[in-house]
Amino acid sequence: MSGEGVELAIVRLGAAGDGVAALPDGTPVFVAGALPGERVRARLAGRRGEGLAARLEAVLAPSPERVAPPCPLFRAGCGGCALQHWADAPYAAFKRARVAEALRRAGFADPAVAEPARTPPRSRRRADLALRRAADGSVVVGFHARASAAVLDLAACEILDSRLFALLDPLRAALRGLAALRREGSAIVNLLDGGPDLLLRTDAPLGPADRAALAAFAQAQAIPRIAHAHGAAAPETAAQLAPATIRFAGVTVAPPPGAFLQASREGEAAIVAAVLAGLPERLPPRACIADLYAGVGTLTFPLATRARTVAFEGAAEAEAALAAAARRAGARVESRRRDLARQPLTPAELARFAVLVLDPPHAGAAAQMAQIARAGSGAALPPRVVYVSCNPAALARDAAVLRRAGYALLSATPVDQFLWSAEVEAVAVFARGRDRRA
Numbered sequence: 090m091s092g093e094g095v096e097l098a099i100v101r102l103g104a105a106g107d108g109v110a111a112l113p114d115g116t117p118v119f120v121a122g123a124l125p126g127e128r129v130r131a132r133l134a135g136r137r138g139e140g141l142a143a144r145l146e147a148v149l150a151p152s153p154e155r156v157a158p159p160c161p162l163f164r165a166g167c168g169g170c171a172l173q174h175w176a177d178a179p180y181a182a183f184k185r186a187r188v189a190e191a192l193r194r195a196g197f198a199d200p201a202v203a204e205p206a207r208t209p210p211r212s213r214r215r216a217d218l219a220l221r222r223a224a225d226g227s228v229v230v231g232f233h234a235r236a237s238a239a240v241l242d243l244a245a246c247e248i249l250d251s252r253l254f255a256l257l258d259p260l261r262a263a264l265r266g267l268a269a270l271r272r273e274g275s276a277i278v279n280l281l282d283g284g285p286d287l288l289l290r291t292d293a294p295l296g297p298a299d300r301a302a303l304a305a306f307a308q309a310q311a312i313p314r315i316a317h318a319h320g321a322a323a324p325e326t327a328a329q330l331a332p333a334t335i336r337f338a339g340v341t342v343a344p345p346p347g348a349f350l351q352a353s354r355e356g357e358a359a360i361v362a363a364v365l366a367g368l369p370e371r372l373p374p375r376a377c378i379a380d381l382y383a384g385v386g387t388l389t390f391p392l393a394t395r396a397r398t399v400a401f402e403g404a405a406e407a408e409a410a411l412a413a414a415a416r417r418a419g420a421r422v423e424s425r426r427r428d429l430a431r432q433p434l435t436p437a438e439l440a441r442f443a444v445l446v447l448d449p450p451h452a453g454a455a456a457q458m459a460q461i462a463r464a465g466s467g468a469a470l471p472p473r474v475v476y477v478s479c480n481p482a483a484l485a486r487d488a489a490v491l492r493r494a495g496y497a498l499l500s501a502t503p504v505d506q507f508l509w510s511a512e513v514e515a516v517a518v519f520a521r522g523r524d525r526r527a
């Protein structure tokens with residue numbers, strides 16, 4: 090069947106942002122670049138999950154919601170964006186619907202889902218870029234092409250913060266002479282308060298000449314820190330001109346190279362605002378908040394302005410950065426390094442907290458949710474849960490556990506942090522027991 094040309098009627102958009110049609114036998118077909126309501130010609134290109142993938146060849150009847158994509162690389166297939174060709178109103182409604190659908194799947198019949206909090210173009214302050222050395226020795230720096238291992242050179246970009254985009258040309262020039270980059274690598278760049286923090290991962294070790302070149306590059310571009318890792322090894326600092334720091338609720342944190350940050354300042358602000366709005370209006374003086382999957386403290390320090398907060402994080406370097414920042418600032422924060430997949434908080438541990446905040450990775454918080462399920466609906470559990478999700482499928486699974494444990498859904502706020510992608514984040518607030526009726 091692969092290679093066959095077909096005409097398809099697109100009925101909806103799938104979770105990855107592809108148009109979805111059905112073959113006469115009901116098999117779903119996923120067509121990147123096609124929009125709901127369109128009739129398209131496509132070529133079948135192999136299996137994809139339960140269905141088939143197809144390459145878009147022509148839009149025979151375009152949707153009135155189709156718009157000209159703002160970035161020239163979008164048409165070339167850059168994987169940084171999936172939905173630039175869709176009008177803003179249906180695009181925003183799609184993001185909201187993904188969150189509503191996840192909560193419905195969790196068993197909340199008519200979920201109250203707010204309009205998405207939006208983030209502007211050119212505001213992405215964290216990017217994981219692929220590096221490929223070309224045959225002529227030049228280095229391609231960019232995102233992977235959609236559904237392909239190829240890397241598209243980022244000659245234009247509508248999502249990256251312009252300060253990061255401006256760094257790409259000098260980065261290409263610096264990498265051209267870097268012996269440690271033989272064929273391929275990656276660059277994670279985080280825009281911190283003092284400038285871009287760069288973590289380069291390459292396929293050969295760094296020699297003395299490379300170190301000198303990176304130091305000169307850092308100097309010329311006012312980059313506070315460049316770290317390097319060879320393959321999967323732990324990063325080491327290659328050049329440091331100034332402290333690499335970022336502030337959360339007035340607390341200065343020194344994150345490790347490549348640390349997780351919310352993707353944009355605006356996204357972080359929207360998530361923090363929704364998390365704080367999800368706390369009970371009045372917290373008793375001795376109330377304690379648990380912040381699970383705390384990273385370097387993006388949510389912890391804002392939460393600590395409202396009550397004593399205990400942060401749990403599995404990555405050693407992130408937890409150490411959070412703990413050191415809390416100590417220096419004298420914040421109402423206790424920090425614990427803990428692998429929550431192997432050692433989730435038990436029902437007895439959870440019972441001491443007035444609020445449980447969770448911001449798990451993409452896979453969700455299955456082990457932690459199993460503890461909540463184990464506690465049963467009569468057990469003492471935190472009366473309030475604030476769940477920060479970056480994956481509607483995981484939200485659906487985890488919210489279903491909360492519902493069965495007696496939690497009601499109070500609110501849900503989608504956050505569109507990954508502009509023009511199909512991703513959507515959300516802050517969902519749940520309450521139980523007396524708090525449920527408050």
Ligand SMILES: C[S@@+](CC[C@H](N)C(=O)[O-])C[C@H]1O[C@@H](n2cnc3c(N)ncnc32)[C@H](O)[C@@H]1O
Binds near residue numbers: 350383
């Ligand atoms: C989505 S990030 C959230 C970080 C932080 N809340 C923030 O807003 O920046 C998820 C965090 O979970 C941590 N994590 C992943 N798996 C974990 C585990 N099994 N136990 C504890 N932490 C884990 C990651 O290191 C990462 O810091």
